Amino acid sequence: MNKTVGLILIVIGAILLIWTGFTYTKKEKIVDAGPIQISADREKTVNWPPYAGGIILVAGIVVLVTSKNK
Template sequence: MNTKLIGIALIIVGAIMIIWTGFTYTKKEKIIDAGPIQVSADRQKTVNWPPYLGGILLIGGIVVVATSKKSV
């Protein structure tokens, strides 16, 4: 695979991770499961990552693009 494309992908993912530091999703969980009686509830789960991780990916992508060999 072309290293320049990998570098560009790292730049895009890094920029997105800096802008959005996480996301929330809803998951349906069973609370009670007693034979024919079932009770479930929607629970919100959050996924977060540190903004510096996006910065590391962004800088890494820039380095990969800058050091990739030019294709003719």
């Protein structure tokens, strides 16, 4: 079980190191006055620091190595 968790953490950590964020589009209402509605598409960005992926990657390696010793 620990080997599986370690491998999952390694994969997630590598993905977070390579892919440091994503952007999505959200439709927001600007004006809503009775029958008149004006909306706009706004781009939102979600970013995380690259060291977060490194920490998760190292944690996965530690879990994988310690599971082999048992």
